Amino acid sequence: MARTVNTGIDPHALADPAVDLVRTWLLRAQENQRKNTQKNPAEDRLAAVLQDPNGLEFTVGFVDRVVRTEDTKAAAKALQDIATLTPQSMPATDRAQIQAGTALSGVLPSVVVPAARTRLRQMVGHMVVDARPGPFGKSVKALRLHGHRLNINLLGEEVLGEDEAKKHLADAEGLLRREDVDYVSLKVSSVVPQLSHWGFDRTAERVVERLLPLYETAATKGTGKMFINLDMEVYSDLELTIEVFQRLLNKPQLKNLEAGIVIQAYLPDALGAIQRLSEWSGQRVADGGAQIKVRLVKGANLAMENVDAEMHGWPLATMESKQATDTNYKRVLSWLFHPERMRGMRLGVAGHNLFDIAFAHLLAAERGVTDRIEFEMLQGMAT
Ligand SMILES: Cc1cc2nc3c(=O)[nH]c(=O)nc-3n(C[C@H](O)[C@H](O)[C@H](O)COP(=O)(O)OP(=O)(O)OC[C@H]3O[C@@H](n4cnc5c(N)ncnc54)[C@H](O)[C@@H]3O)c2cc1C
Structure with a gap:
């Protein structure tokens, strides 16, 4: 037997109140951010990278091909490919490190690749928890x-x-x-x-x-x-x-x-x-x-x-x-x-x-x- 359910308020009527509520949340969040002195520079840097048009491709490529590739020579070769996508929004020091790493990766892959992996871990440390x-x-x-x-x-x-x-x-x-x-x-x-x-x-x-x-x-x-x-x-x-x-x-x-x-x-x-x-x-x-x-x-x-x-x-x-x-x-x-x-x-x-x-x-x-x-x-x- 079909049961009748009283659907109550028309959901469309909640559009404007939802927008108003979001406004109050954002104001409160801004206020909290102002009070919060504990900034995380790695988090800010990752956010800047992801806003760049090449940012997502660069980050995904870096994780999949440099960090997850076990063979350091193959990872070094991948770093050379991905370096061409380096986001301009990255701080100059980071871009210089990538350039130097790319130049050295052919001759010193066992030094460059671990250093690059450590750097990435610092940037995403707030998002991924160490499973050990x-x-x-x-x-x-x-x-x-x-x-x-x-x-x-x-x-x-x-x-x-x-x-x-x-x-x-x-x-x-x-x-x-x-x-x-x-x-x-x-x-x-x-x-x-x-x-x-x-x-x-x-x-x-x-x-x-x-x-x-x-x-x-x-x-x-x-x-x-x-x-x-x-x-x-x-x-x-x-x-x-x-x-x-x-x-x-x-x-x-x-x-x-x-x-x-x-x-x-x-x-x-x-x-x-x-x-x-x-x-x-x-x-x-x-x-x-x-x-x-x-x-x-x-x-x-x-x-x-x-x-x-x-x-x-x-x-x-x-x-x-x-x-x-x-x-x-x-x-x-x-x-x-x-x-x-x-x-x-x-x-x-x-x-x-x-x-x-x-x-x-x-x-x-x-x-x-x-x-x-x-x-x-x-x-x-x-x-
Ligand atoms: C706690 C948590 C657990 C999650 N678990 C899972 C999970 O188990 N499986 C899973 O698949 N996802 C999961 N997600 C991710 C989720 O599906 C969304 O991808 C993510 O939350 C972004 O959606 P949004 O509503 O936050 O943002 P919004 O920016 O409002 O929406 C983005 C989403 O809109 C949809 N969209 C964007 N463009 C198009 C398009 N052209 N055509 C059709 N749809 C489009 C996509 O679903 C996209 O992810 C999880 C998210 C959270 C927060």
Whole structure:
């Protein structure tokens, strides 16, 4: 039987109040910045580099080809290529260092490449945490001092082989067993190599088998002590990730475990996915199970989706424009923000767009679901 939901306020009416709210936040942030004397020069330098037209290409090239390439000679050759993209916005001393490094890299790669890697680490140190147990523990302690809850994201892309997948799982398990970690993110493509979407059922089962021990560890750690999140990457993994998430949480031994999943609003499928999760999680809670957590993001793999569509001659999986994505984000919030639709789920409003955050904040208050939502940001992206 269809139920009628009173949708309350028209979301359009919140546009102007959201803009006003953003204005007050920005004024307060400026005020805080003025008071804050602890400037981070490395952070300012990275921000300047990224504003340059060549900045992103230079930084990504540097990380992928100089820092991550193990062979120092190959890394030195990459440094020579990338140096041609050096952003003019970089301080003259940094540009001179790059020039000198490039000139020497052919004859002294074993000196130049480690020095270049150290320099980059200094620049991104505020964004990436050292994963070695000692420094990691210290960083976690410092970040939690102000009462923030941390989501530890074990970086890693789609794995190509069995060994890599097993290592990724073992690293995740290691994190889960730490007393100072209570939130870990994983991707289905990082735990099973070569996912086949043709044998959907069998593939889902393979992923479930791989992940089940981790979820069981989380369940035994005690309610609220450990949270596992399934991140979303490419469109082709959307249905598989939802299926794996539901199969795992339908297991009797995981009935009381709260776990999370990410939905990307740049996909036209986002609303349908949220509607299914809302219905299923409502039933889970009605049956005495734990709630779930959904993180709503816009989606970070636009370039990959473009390449995939172009290479295969397929229609683009994402919305046709930024405006359409922004609209879809608000469409999902507007549908979901009703107490009865959020009976079984909490929502993480994840993003750095202050207008969307303000809109979500105001709409949640209007619809009486403030206690069902939280706001999530990425460390180092914005203050
Ligand atoms: C805490 C946190 C966790 C995250 N986890 C994930 C995750 O698991 N998976 C994931 O994919 N992303 C994740 N993201 C990143 C997120 O998807 C966005 O890429 C990022 O937050 C930028 O969006 P915004 O709303 O902050 O900024 P905005 O500047 O308002 O929006 C930028 C976004 O708009 C969309 N967009 C831009 N141009 C176009 C276009 N031409 N056509 C269609 N859409 C367009 C893209 O999604 C782009 O990322 C996460 C972000 C945060 C803060």
